[in-house]
Amino acid sequence: MNDPRSDPGSDPITQRALLWIVASGFFMQTLDTTIVNTALPAMARSLGEPVLNMHPVVVAYTLTMASLTPASGWLADRFGTRRMYFAAILLFVVGSILCAVAPTLPMLLAARVVQGLGGSMLLPVGRLAVLRAVPGAQYIAALASISIAGQLGPVVGPVLGGWLVQSLSWHWIFLINVPIGVVGMAAVLRFLPDDSLADTPRFDLLGCALLSACMVAFSLALDVPFDTQRGAWSAALFLLAAATVLGYWWHARGHARPLFRLGLFGEPNFSIGLAGNLVCRIGSSAVPFLLPLLLQVRLGYSPLHAGMLLLPAAIAGTIAKPWIAPLVKRHGYDRFLLVNTAIVGVSIVSFALITPDWPVVAAIVQLAVFGASNSMQFAAMNSVTLKGLRKDDAGSGNSLFSMVQMLAIGLGVTIGGTMVSAFKSPEGVATNASFQITFVIVGVITLVSAWVFRRMDPRYFK
The missing domain is CATH 1.20.1250.20 (MFS general substrate transporter like domains)
Known part of the structure; x- marks a missing residue:
């Protein structure tokens, strides 16, 4: 048998x-x-x-x-x-x-x-x-x-x-x-x-190591206090990130089977889609980190209460997933991404209004709008970025796209944490203003991705 x-x-x-x-x-x-x-x-x-x-x-x-x-x-x-x-x-x-x-x-x-x-x-x-x-x-x-x-x-x-x-x-x-x-x-x-x-076939270990070093160096470069003592350390890390990118470019040119072939970045809309995804997801990824801190550290919520208040975003995101296909079909990827990115960015900025006196009902509405628009944003960005890839590039393109997604989560948390720390009180305590300024900054970063998506070629949206 x-x-x-x-x-x-x-x-x-x-x-x-x-x-x-x-x-x-x-x-x-x-x-x-x-x-x-x-x-x-x-x-x-x-x-x-x-x-x-x-x-x-x-x-x-x-x-x-x-x-x-x-x-x-x-x-x-x-x-x-x-x-x-x-x-x-x-x-x-x-x-x-x-x-x-x-x-x-x-x-x-x-x-x-x-x-x-x-x-x-x-x-x-x-x-x-x-x-x-x-x-x-x-x-x-x-x-x-x-x-x-x-x-x-x-x-x-x-x-x-x-x-x-x-x-x-x-x-x-x-x-x-x-x-x-x-x-x-x-x-x-x-x-x-x-x-x-x-x-x-042999795995491109050197190519993987170079790109990994780039991501780690870039993330660590952003995770430094705004003072003169560590400014040089941050600049050195940025230079290292740039050097590893150039190193990968040089390496991939002469490698028979590089981790990601350089021609992949010449595919219609792929490079722009990656950049737009990265910028947009920075703001979206900062929110799940910042909101629990705000609710517990500044508003005095218990861990369970804070977790329950985040439910509307997750539930709304699940409910909104079926909406994406008919909306894109009706309005097209270009118009949908422009409007929906604006909604995501503005909803993140609106979290700056959450203070101890802010009505809970209003916060629930904000979270639901963010959850629904963010869920549709991810689906639309994923589709339009990978849509134009050739069949033989689909696997490596999807792998690179997954790397960018994970990198964006890390950068969002890093930038959010660094901003809150930068605007803390002289006593070292995060204030309401610390969170308010941070939400505005990460929301504006998300809004910038609308400009990035506008640079995509609409001929490949069909």
Whole structure:
């Protein structure tokens, strides 16, 4: 009798199990990007750190994910989706345990890097496993079912994080991953096939290292206080980021199979779409970090109350997803992106109005408008950026696009945290004005992306 793992696509039970495994991994990944934000003030008190110093906890995770995402596909081909997905969950679980027991902020950051190593492979390797196991006619439906798990993460994350912090401790936002991961690893060994490829081309390790160094250097360059002592350090990091970009350009010109071929950036609208995505997502990514801090540090909300107040944005975003296709069909990508980007930017700026005297109903409306417009913005930006790629560039283009998405999350949190720190009181405390000025700045950054999208060629919107 044949091992059912040898052909998982032919066994409906195995196929359903595979979808559950990948969906659970995607849920863990998206949950972790949102659950931590609500717990940052509690973490700061426990570790004896100022709350404004906690944003690297988010940035370390997202930058690690961005750096390792391009390697995930090659690793899955070389060692098989079964081995790599097991390794991804194992690293994620080990990183989660290390986060929970970390006694200091530097050790917590190191643990988040380990967690990010696993998280960088959860979705790409899982998606590849589904692609290889599920028949083509069922593939779209399979991806749709997996995406539901990804949508649940941002909805559940803030509330679950607030409840765990308030009822138990912040350590449980990481420990909750352990039982899910243990079950997932057992299921991987039972259901996923060993599908490594014998002839795997060499991976462009140097190209990946250069781009990763660029992202890390650029992010660290922005994460410095506005003083003369560290200005030179920031300038040196910016120069390093520029040097690594030039180094990659020189490297890719002479490499037979570079990580991302230079011709990819000559595709219609792709480069502009990447730039627009990066700029727009900086503001959007700062909001989930800034709002829980504002609600807890300045408005005195409990972690659970703060998490619940963020629900309207997540729910509205889920409800609005079906609206994107008819709106784009009616108004076109160019007009839709111009108007919707303005709505996203203005809604972020409007968060500056939230003070202790601001009506809760008004805040809920603001969050719902932001959540709905932001959800549609992501869908439209994703589509228009990748729309013009040739078939043989789709894989690498999507991989680069995923890197930019993760980079934008890290930059948004870095810029948001740096701005709040820059405008804190002389006593080192974040004031209402600190948050108000920061929301205006990140909202204006988002509005700038409307100008970037205006530079796209409308002939390729059809």
